[in-house]
Amino acid sequence: MKRLPLALLALALSAPFWDLGHPLWEVDDARYAQVPRELHEAGWPLVPTLDGMDYVEKPPLIYWLGAASYRVFGVSEAAARVPLALAALAGVAGVWWLGGWLFAPAVGRAGALVLSTMLVYAGLAHMITPDMTLTAALLWATALALRVIHRPEDARWAAPAAWLAAAAAFLAKGLVALLLPALWTTALAVLDPKARAGFKRLLWGPGPLLFFGVVGPWVWAMERAVPGFCRVFFLEQHFQRFLDAGKYNRPGGWWYFLAEAAWGTLPWTPAALAALAAPLWSPRKADPRELQLALWPLLVVGFFTTSSSKLPTYVLPAFPFIALLTAKFLLDGRSEGRLRAAAALLAGVLGLAAAAAAAAGTQLVPGFTGPDALLAAGALAALAAGVLWAPRGVDGFPKAASAALLFLALALAGARRAEPLVSARPVARLLSEAVARAEAETPGVPVRLVAYDKYLHGVPFYTGRRVDVVNWVGELHYAKRFERFADRFGDDNQIREWPRSGERVFVTAPLKQAAWVERTRGGPGSIRTVGTAGNYAVFELTKKP
Secondary structure: OOHHHHHHHHHHHHHHHOOOOOOOEOOHHHHHHHHHHHHHHOOOOOOOEEOOEEOOOOOOHHHHHHHHHHHHHOOOHHHHHHHHHHHHHHHHHHHHHHHHHHOOHHHHHHHHHHHHHOHHHHHHOOOOOHHHHHHHHHHHHHHHHHHHHHOHHHHHHHHHHHHHHHHHHHHHHOOHHHHHHHHHHHHHHHHOHHHHHHHHHHHHOOHHHHHHHHHHHHHHHHHHHOOOHHHHHHHHHHHHHHHOHHHHOOOOOOOHHHHHHHHHOOOOHHHHHHHHHHHHHOOOOOOHHHHHHHHHHHHHHHHHHOOOOOOHHHHHHHHHHHHHHHHHHHHOOOOOHHHHHHHHHHHHHHHHHHHHHHHHHHHHOOOOOHHHHHHHHHHHHHHHHHHHHOOOHHHHHHHHHHHHHHHHHHHHHHHHHOHHHHEOHHHHHHHHHHHHHHHHHOOOOOEEEEEEOOOOOHHHHHHOOOEEEEOOOHHHHHHHOOHHHHHHEEOHHHHHHOOOOOOEEEEEEEHHHHHHHHHHOOOOOOEEEEEEEOOEEEEEEOOOO
């Protein structure tokens, strides 16, 4: 891969930093920007908070990184995403490094290019979740484990480094950081006798002590600060989330993550699926290195497929190895006519979707304008072109990657236009203006903000104020069990009682719920509409029924 692809790779490496300051998207993006903000503003307490209430569902690494970014750059959307972009870049760098020594430098570069332009990876590099940090840390843990297996002379440094990377992964997402690599390396040792010596070096060196030396103090400190933390963190957030679909309401069929493996690898999908299937289909004939790589996404997807709780972000750790396999597959010239035919068929479907968006997008999608339809059509057309070019080996790499980057740019532009539908910032702007007027009209009178039926995580971030909740619990279910937070939760009885003497109350609610609130409070005149943004209304409770 010569000058043009290297220049293109540099562009791809910059992609996680594109539009870094776009509005926070609901819900995860906004939530994982707000928790570090509260950590930063409170002086880095041990126990994280969300909207002023204890929030201990996830480990602290992304909160620490976000708070550090706020300390350096100030509080903003861009600062919130700096750690995310760096984590995405670390994942791409890991693929480059692994492919470079496991296969050849050209494979490493190609793998980095493929990963950075895969739809799900490029997309999640712009939405804050723990999964990107987990993915980068797990990638380095598994890549370093492979280094121990293939180059035992490097075990002295590679094995401890692998365990330290796994510890970082634990602090990003929890027990999967230990379970998945353990299952994978065990499978490698069982299937390949040559891997057993490296497996023993991983187990019996100082690595395990380093791992528990990193994660143990945090777990111990949290249990002391929040008695019962281990039960909540390990039992509820790991085992119950895995086994109980009803509690967390995140169901999905057996095909859920298989479908994601298809759309998530766009525009490389046909080659990616073929590259993943080839060593698994004929393991005895396969290159052992490719089989080792293929077993990882098989394990990740298989593990989360058995889970009762499913979200698209869960299998992100599978994609780096898929990208590396895809790059190796294409550079080896294994893209056959049938594969190109499948790519042409998929590109045709996407092309038809692009044509439909251009011709009738404003009729097909409520609220779509002409520019929205053109953006959608352009993005789909770029994706179709990328799918068509991807199976064409070295010659197709620059074109497919360029098309994928064009798709990403158009998608980010489209998300900007869809701000009222995907972000709480317009709602927060209405609230901030209403609160400013209220404070000018009635100086010294306290103002209460309330979320009715649906909590917008971006409102506390953009208003800088706490928000009480009515008829909603969601991610705050842990905090609700404590008496000290009881006054932050309510039902329609509170809606009828507010405003109490000497306060003003502003409410956000889905548009369909505004009329219900008015009826609940006694009919016309009991609320005053401030405005609407997207699917939400902002109003003030003006008098008791």
